[in-house]
Amino acid sequence: MRFLRRGREHAPTLDLLVAGLGNPGREYERTRHNAGWMVADELARRTDASFRSKFSGRLAEARLGEHRLALLKPETFMNESGRSIGAALRFFKLSPGDLVVAHDDVDLEPGRLQARLGGGLAGHNGLRSIAQALGTQDFLRLRIGVGRPGRGDRRPVADYVLSPFEDEVDAEALISRAVDAVEVIVRDGLEAAQTRFN
Numbered sequence: 695m696r697f698l699r700r701g702r703e704h705a706p707t708l709d710l711l712v713a714g715l716g717n718p719g720r721e722y723e724r725t726r727h728n729a730g731w732m733v734a735d736e737l738a739r740r741t742d743a744s745f746r747s748k749f750s751g752r753l754a755e756a757r758l759g760e761h762r763l764a765l766l767k768p769e770t771f772m773n774e775s776g777r778s779i780g781a782a783l784r785f786f787k788l789s790p791g792d793l794v795v796a797h798d799d800v801d802l803e804p805g806r807l808q809a810r811l812g813g814g815l816a817g818h819n820g821l822r823s824i825a826q827a828l829g830t831q832d833f834l835r836l837r838i839g840v841g842r843p844g845r846g847d848r849r850p851v852a853d854y855v856l857s858p859f860e861d862e863v864d865a866e867a868l869i870s871r872a873v874d875a876v877e878v879i880v881r882d883g884l885e886a887a888q889t890r891f892n
Contacts, residue, residue, distance in 0.1 A: 708786045709761045712737060712876055713779050715797040715820040717856075718769040724865070726798050726840035727772065727855040730820075732869045733796040733838070734765045737876060749785070751778040761880050773819040776827025783828070793833040794879060795824060796872060800851055802839025804863045807875055809836050809887040834884060838872050 716722065716731030724732075734754075738745060743756035743765060751768040764786060768778035783793060801816055802808060812832040815821045825831045843854045859865040871891070878887040 708764050710792055711764045711782055711788055712794045713766045715775055717771055724858050725856050729798040729838040730796040731767050733872045734767045736869050736873045738765050749778045749781040758880050773823055775820040776823035779824055780827035790828045790830050790833045796836045798840045799837040800842050802837055804839055804841040805868055806839035807891045836875055
């Protein structure tokens, strides 16, 4: 399946919106729940793109080969992410099929990635907000595995995801691989990314 489509009426100014989910505030910067933001930051660094305030978030426009992307970090807090992403999709005349959402996932073990189109919401407030705003769950996700609290760790899952990665998890390498996966989705499509990274 080719992910990007061409030749629509009223052609959009962009090929793809890549949204990284997270929470604003210094205390959340390097936490598991901000893995999506870290992906957007690293993609901006690689493409020499700079963020500005727009759509209740931080937006950067980037080029990846011949592809034009928008990178978005909603600053609405996780459970209102859809408000920011919906506004950006409308502005750029993109459909939900032109959206990639990078987000943390407690149901994948730390370090695992999974690219998929659609699927459940798995109790993720950011995904729920996006699905409500768009009226569909059929958008592409890059799930970034952060795991669950280990044996003997009594923290609720909500507290766990709002804490930093453990030292034994190489967060930099994980985020770098996640960005590699986004680049493959953009250049070669979803199936290629699934073959390489899932």
